[in-house]
Amino acid sequence: MNVECNKQLLVIAHAPSANTRQLREAALQGASHPDLEQVQCVVKAPLEAGPEDVLACDAILLGTTENLGYMSGALKDFFDRSYYSVLEKKQGLPCALYIRAGHDGTGTQRAVESIVTGLRWRWVQPPLILRGEWQPSFTDQVEELSMTLAFSVESGII
Template sequence: MPTLLIVHHTPSPNCQALFEAVVSGATAPEIEGVRVVRRAALAATAPDVLAADGYLLGTPANLGYISGALKHFFDQVYYPCLDETRGRPFGAYVHGGGDVTGALRAIDTITTGLGWRRAADPVTVTGEPAKADVEACWELGATVAAGLMDAS
């Protein structure tokens, strides 16, 4: 059974709302045969990444960059997973109080280095998430998970 790994740093109610929407989309009833594993960024390990077939990444934008927790995750898994995970699909969502451009650039740079392929456009949210933002995160989760349904 294909596995989707959701790696997230969820320090605020706004990030929590987006995370819950991503999980809800990824585990929707129409998504069949995909195992969804959720890991906080500080708890996710290289074996988690190696065991997964696709990834969803969630982070706040802190000082114009990804959270330290997500950066730590990437630092821990980059070289152990570099050759084994090339070509795997990923999606990302970023929440910020303002500009999230630097955080998106960091995710793009790191995932390009890993050789992962973007399975869906990233979802970016500034301020309190609106209904459309939550729906976009649901769609992100569903899209990345649905892409794995035939990966078994």
């Protein structure tokens, strides 16, 4: 039986390294759980995503590296290109964030939260900050975050 997906989770993830690509893959894996029948996951790099992608989604998961205490330039570029096109149309959009931070990630978190507040998107949980040296558990945490977001979208609780 082929069930038609009627909800979309958009994952916009900056993944310039092997480790961050693992995180992006973990996000896709979580949102593609076999028990999810009505959610389609679309994964895009920030430089490939635009306002049309945001307008088509029911929830968004953002992933970025910490770059000099700020979000990646690619994610900032995505926000710059999309902000005004989606501002009035996607208020209340459920969102979540993961940050791959070599340091503490708080500057990155503040920067993204500032833009998301301006867009009037709705956080479904506090940002996930993956701090310090790489740990294999980071992929499990991103997979769980993505899966939780996708199941919440499918069940209509967000």
